[in-house]
Amino acid sequence: MADELRPELHRYCARLMGSVIEGEDVVQDTLVRAFVALPDLQEAPPLRAWLFRIAHNRALDLLRSRAARKAEPIDAASDVADSASPDPVEMLMRREAVNTAVSRFAELPTLQRSVVILKDVLDESLIEIAGLLDLTVDAVKGHLARGRARLRQINEQAGPPPEARPASAAVTRYAELFNQRDWDSLRALLADDVKLNQSSHPPRIGRADAGLFFTIYAKSEGVWLAPAWLEGREVIAVFEDRADPKPSYMMWLEWRDGRISFIRDYRHVRYVAADAELVLAPEAKPTDDRAAH
Structure with missing residues (x-):
């Protein structure tokens, strides 16, 4: 309830x-x-x-x-x-x-x-x-x-909505590796004490446990990531179909010394994205083949 x-x-x-x-x-x-x-x-x-x-x-x-x-x-x-x-x-x-x-x-x-x-x-x-x-x-x-x-x-x-901002190199790289399904390279980016939060699910702590995050996503062939901005924070828009006009949900990362120290995944609380004023980074906007439906 x-x-x-x-x-x-x-x-x-x-x-x-x-x-x-x-x-x-x-x-x-x-x-x-x-x-x-x-x-x-x-x-x-x-x-x-x-x-x-x-x-x-x-x-x-x-x-x-x-x-x-x-x-x-x-x-x-x-x-x-x-x-x-x-x-x-x-x-x-x-x-x-x-x-x-x-x-x-x-x-x-x-x-x-x-x-x-x-x-x-x-x-x-x-x-x-x-x-x-x-x-x-x-x-x-x-x-x-x-x-x-x-x-x-x-x-x-109220002024006009915020303009799209370029994505950082780190988030761009993360999205590229994810979209290429290069799970080993993504696991290599994790800090030893990385923490993964998936809302109602128990947190995963440590590279081995948090690395299962990518094992789960490996079963989701249609998932596509795009760098984005929300509330002044750099986030990642998650599309379950590249032709979707809006992302299904989002995730965001924290970095320390070039490695990922924290992952917040909103897959199980998609209602958060419903009211999100999310803006895709310019290079992440759908191309013709993504928006063709």
Whole structure:
């Protein structure tokens, strides 16, 4: 059941953190904390609300730690529709929030951010939001009205999307070796203490164990890698079919002294890529034969 909630938790956490990568870190941390806490509970809580509360509190801890939280006054509540059949203006506001780039939510004060995401992206009721955030319904309405107005300003003032940046030699080489299925050369790039993280799977540590990563991928003939950028971080887009217009998921690497010290593979949490503002490196853009469908 918890795994079924992961995509929804990520939609919330990614926007709260302003990053699909950090959002998934919060989701993983939330599930670990819930698993550890569960045996000490007198009775099992409603799972969805409980996990969202843990995720919300964990995200706030991280935001506070980097001094990203902003103080904000609570205006008097505005009239906000909360019915099963919202009016056209209400629907327009929700659609705008859903289509807003994940990173832009970080420009909202935290409570406004939480309320807008819960209401307009996840379609929670005002009463449910009030319970989750320990607010009155009127306070939720106030934060929602202010957040919606501010989000519209942010979208109107947003600049053009970032231009594609050239890939580094190291990532380019990694993608080339992978696409050539040169698994031995890829294993040779691994540091002795390399760590492989595949989300819900146990981490693999050490060259021998992490090297099995390539043994598994050797069975996936259609997988194709392309250097890309996401949230200022160099990543690798993973296409399961070279003709696909968008990558199926992504991975990213860390390097130390010319060797790979860390691999993060999002194969088993593909929902992370759904909201990712990923830009392929110029030389990695599909050629005519890749885009021919």
